[in-house]
Amino acid sequence: MTDTTAFDWQSFLLRWSGEWADSLPEDETRSEDDEASRQARWLGFPRASEERIAAMEERLGRRMPPSYREFLKVSDGWRHAGGFVWLLAGTEGARWHDNESGLADHFEEYLDEDAGPEERREADLWRHGLQLDVESDITHVLMDPEDVDEDGEWAVYTWASWRASPPERHENFLEFMQDVYREFHSLRARSSDNEPAFANDTTRKLDDQVEEARLQALRGNWEEAVRALDEAKEYGRPRARGLGDQIRRLLGQTYMVYFDGLVTDPRYAPELLAPLVAEHAPRSHQDDSTLTFHLRGADDDLVSLAYSMLDQVRSGTYRYTAAGPFGEAVERARKLARWGDTDGAWRTLSEALPLWEPLGPDHLAPLGWVADPLLGPLLTPERGRELLSTPRGGQPGEASRPTVGLDPGGLTWLAEPDPGNNRTSYRFVLVEGVEPADLPGRLGNGDDTTLNEPMTSWEARHESLRSKQEFSSYDDRALMAVGRAGSGWSFAFDGDPAPFRRQRFVSPVAGASAGTRAVVVWCGLRTWHGEPFFHLSVARDGAEQYAFTYADGEVRQSGEVPPALNPDQFFGDLDDSVEVERAVLEAVAGEFGAHLPRHAIVNGRLHTFVTRSWTRPPRDGETYAVIRLRSSGPHATGSERTGDDGAGTR
Incomplete structure (x- = not known):
C-alpha cells in the first residue's frame, strides 16, 4: 500500500502548475485568476496551517484523511483539477454534500432488492459524502468517510451525468489528484493545432518510455511493455494506445481496441484494418457506416479498402498474406488448418515468427491473420501470449516455450460434456488412404456432390437449411465436415445427426471403402432421442467385414469382430454411459490409429458436404x-x- 504521507506534494504540484502554464496559448483570453496563476506558475493557494486544518475538522466533525491533510499543508485548494473541475475545495470550501444534488434519490430508483454493497454505496454516497468540487463542468467530487482503508484514507468518487457511467472510485485523495493530473496531460496532448506544442520533461520521459516499450515488445517482453504503454496511454501520449492495442488484441481482448493513430496510416492499414473489420462484421444488423467511426482522418481509398475487406470477411473469402518467409509459412498453415490440423497450423506459424518482418516501426506483431476464416480460429489467449513472447522483427531475445496443443488426440474427447451438453449424438466416417476432398465422391449423392467453402458448424447448418428445398421424413442426408484424421486417414463428421432408426439405418461404410478401408461410428449413448445406442461397421474394398449395433438394450452383430472391439465388454452395464462411451471410443482409436481434431470440429472452419441418405428406401x-x-x-x-x-x- 502506498505511503501517502511520504509523497512529495510540493514537487508534484509545482511541476503540474508549470506544465499547465506553458500549455496555454499566448492569445487566449483568460480570467484574472487564471492569468495570475499563469504568471505565478502556480495553480494552488497559500498553505493551510495546522490550526486552519484543525478548525476545518472541528467544523465538519471528522479528522480528514492523511493524503488530503498533507495536500492542504502545501496548497489550501486547487485550480483546474483535470479538465472538468475548475476549483477544488480547501479548508473553507469542503462541505458535506447532504444530498444537495438529489442524486441519492436518483441512484436509489435503480436499486432492486438484490443490489449489492457497491451499488448501495453509490446511492448512500450522496447523503454522507464530503463534497470537494466548488466549480466544475457538472462534475462531482466526493470523499466517502464510510469507505476507509487501514491507513485512514477515504476513497474519492467522481461522477458526471454526461459520462453516462457509474461513479469512478479512487483509492484516496492522492490517487485522485494523480488521475486528474494525467487527465490534464491527456487533454493537452489532443489539443488543437493553434495551441503550443505540449512538450515538457514529463512528456519527453514518457515518449522515451513508449519507444523502449516498443523494443521490449518486439523482444518478447510484452508484459513489461504493456505496463509501460498503459501508463503512457493514461497521459495521452501518441503511439501508446496504438501499440498497446496490438498486444491486447493478441490476448483476445477486443473491447475499446481500435489501433488508434495507426489503423489510418497507409503503412499499417492492410494489417490492422483486418482485425478491426472482423470485430465489426458480425454486427450485420447495425448500420455499417459505424465502421468508419474509428477511421477518422482516413482518405477515400482506405475507407474503400475497409468496406471491401468487410465484404470479404462476411463472405468468408478474406485471405491474410504476409511478405517473406513468414508469408510462406502462412500459406502452409492455411493448408493444414483447412483440413483440421489446427495444432500443426499453429506450430507452422509460431516457428516462422522470428522471420516476421514489420510493416513499419510501430508494427509489433502480425495481426491480420486473426480475420482469416481458416487461421483466425487458431488464436487463443495462451497462443496469443506465446506469439507475444517470441522475439521477432529482428530483435534479440529468448524463444518462447510452445503452448500445449488444443487437440488431445484419439476419440475419447467426444465423450466429454460440451457447453450446454448439446453433443449427445454424433456420427463419423473414417476412410484410409484417401484425401478429404475425395470423400464426397464416396459418400455423396452422385458425381455432382462437391465441398462447400470452409464454415463453422453453425454457419454450415444455417446455410444448408436456407438452401434446402425439400424435406423428407424418411431420408437422412447428413451434413458432414471433412478433414484429416491423423496419419493416413480422412474423416467426415456430423455433430448433430437425425434420430437413429435401427430398422431403416443403412451404413455407408461399404460405398466409402472402395479400394481401401472405411469405418463408420454412430454414437448416441447420451442421446435425448429415445434409448441409448451405438453402431460400428468396418468395410474393405467395397464389402462390409464386420459390424455391431447396440440398441434397445441388446447387441446385434455380423462378421468377425476383433477381440479389442468385442461389444460384450462394453455394453453389459450402462450405469455410467460416459465411461462406456469413452471405453468404446478408445478401443476404436486404438484399433485403427485415427483421431478427430477437436478444435477444428468445435471451433474451426471446415469444408462440408451432404451425403446420400443413411436410410434404406x-x-x-x-x-x-x-x-x-x-x-x-x-x-x-x-x-x-x-x-x-x-x-x-x-
Missing part, C-alpha cells in the same frame, strides 16, 4: 411425408407403399 406400406418449398410457399405431398415394416410417419 421405403418399403411397401411405409408412409412418409415430403415437404417441397416453392416461391409461393411450402407444399406437402405424401407417398404411400404397401408392406409390413410398421415404421409409420415421422
Whole structure:
C-alpha cells in the first residue's frame, strides 16, 4: 500500500502548475485568476496551517484523511483539477454534500432488492459524502468517510451525468489528484493545432518510455511493455494506445481496441484494418457506416479498402498474406488448418515468427491473420501470449516455450460434456488412404456432390437449411465436415445427426471403402432421442467385414469382430454411459490409429458436404411425408407403399 504521507506534494504540484502554464496559448483570453496563476506558475493557494486544518475538522466533525491533510499543508485548494473541475475545495470550501444534488434519490430508483454493497454505496454516497468540487463542468467530487482503508484514507468518487457511467472510485485523495493530473496531460496532448506544442520533461520521459516499450515488445517482453504503454496511454501520449492495442488484441481482448493513430496510416492499414473489420462484421444488423467511426482522418481509398475487406470477411473469402518467409509459412498453415490440423497450423506459424518482418516501426506483431476464416480460429489467449513472447522483427531475445496443443488426440474427447451438453449424438466416417476432398465422391449423392467453402458448424447448418428445398421424413442426408484424421486417414463428421432408426439405418461404410478401408461410428449413448445406442461397421474394398449395433438394450452383430472391439465388454452395464462411451471410443482409436481434431470440429472452419441418405428406401406400406418449398410457399405431398415394416410417419 502506498505511503501517502511520504509523497512529495510540493514537487508534484509545482511541476503540474508549470506544465499547465506553458500549455496555454499566448492569445487566449483568460480570467484574472487564471492569468495570475499563469504568471505565478502556480495553480494552488497559500498553505493551510495546522490550526486552519484543525478548525476545518472541528467544523465538519471528522479528522480528514492523511493524503488530503498533507495536500492542504502545501496548497489550501486547487485550480483546474483535470479538465472538468475548475476549483477544488480547501479548508473553507469542503462541505458535506447532504444530498444537495438529489442524486441519492436518483441512484436509489435503480436499486432492486438484490443490489449489492457497491451499488448501495453509490446511492448512500450522496447523503454522507464530503463534497470537494466548488466549480466544475457538472462534475462531482466526493470523499466517502464510510469507505476507509487501514491507513485512514477515504476513497474519492467522481461522477458526471454526461459520462453516462457509474461513479469512478479512487483509492484516496492522492490517487485522485494523480488521475486528474494525467487527465490534464491527456487533454493537452489532443489539443488543437493553434495551441503550443505540449512538450515538457514529463512528456519527453514518457515518449522515451513508449519507444523502449516498443523494443521490449518486439523482444518478447510484452508484459513489461504493456505496463509501460498503459501508463503512457493514461497521459495521452501518441503511439501508446496504438501499440498497446496490438498486444491486447493478441490476448483476445477486443473491447475499446481500435489501433488508434495507426489503423489510418497507409503503412499499417492492410494489417490492422483486418482485425478491426472482423470485430465489426458480425454486427450485420447495425448500420455499417459505424465502421468508419474509428477511421477518422482516413482518405477515400482506405475507407474503400475497409468496406471491401468487410465484404470479404462476411463472405468468408478474406485471405491474410504476409511478405517473406513468414508469408510462406502462412500459406502452409492455411493448408493444414483447412483440413483440421489446427495444432500443426499453429506450430507452422509460431516457428516462422522470428522471420516476421514489420510493416513499419510501430508494427509489433502480425495481426491480420486473426480475420482469416481458416487461421483466425487458431488464436487463443495462451497462443496469443506465446506469439507475444517470441522475439521477432529482428530483435534479440529468448524463444518462447510452445503452448500445449488444443487437440488431445484419439476419440475419447467426444465423450466429454460440451457447453450446454448439446453433443449427445454424433456420427463419423473414417476412410484410409484417401484425401478429404475425395470423400464426397464416396459418400455423396452422385458425381455432382462437391465441398462447400470452409464454415463453422453453425454457419454450415444455417446455410444448408436456407438452401434446402425439400424435406423428407424418411431420408437422412447428413451434413458432414471433412478433414484429416491423423496419419493416413480422412474423416467426415456430423455433430448433430437425425434420430437413429435401427430398422431403416443403412451404413455407408461399404460405398466409402472402395479400394481401401472405411469405418463408420454412430454414437448416441447420451442421446435425448429415445434409448441409448451405438453402431460400428468396418468395410474393405467395397464389402462390409464386420459390424455391431447396440440398441434397445441388446447387441446385434455380423462378421468377425476383433477381440479389442468385442461389444460384450462394453455394453453389459450402462450405469455410467460416459465411461462406456469413452471405453468404446478408445478401443476404436486404438484399433485403427485415427483421431478427430477437436478444435477444428468445435471451433474451426471446415469444408462440408451432404451425403446420400443413411436410410434404406421405403418399403411397401411405409408412409412418409415430403415437404417441397416453392416461391409461393411450402407444399406437402405424401407417398404411400404397401408392406409390413410398421415404421409409420415421422
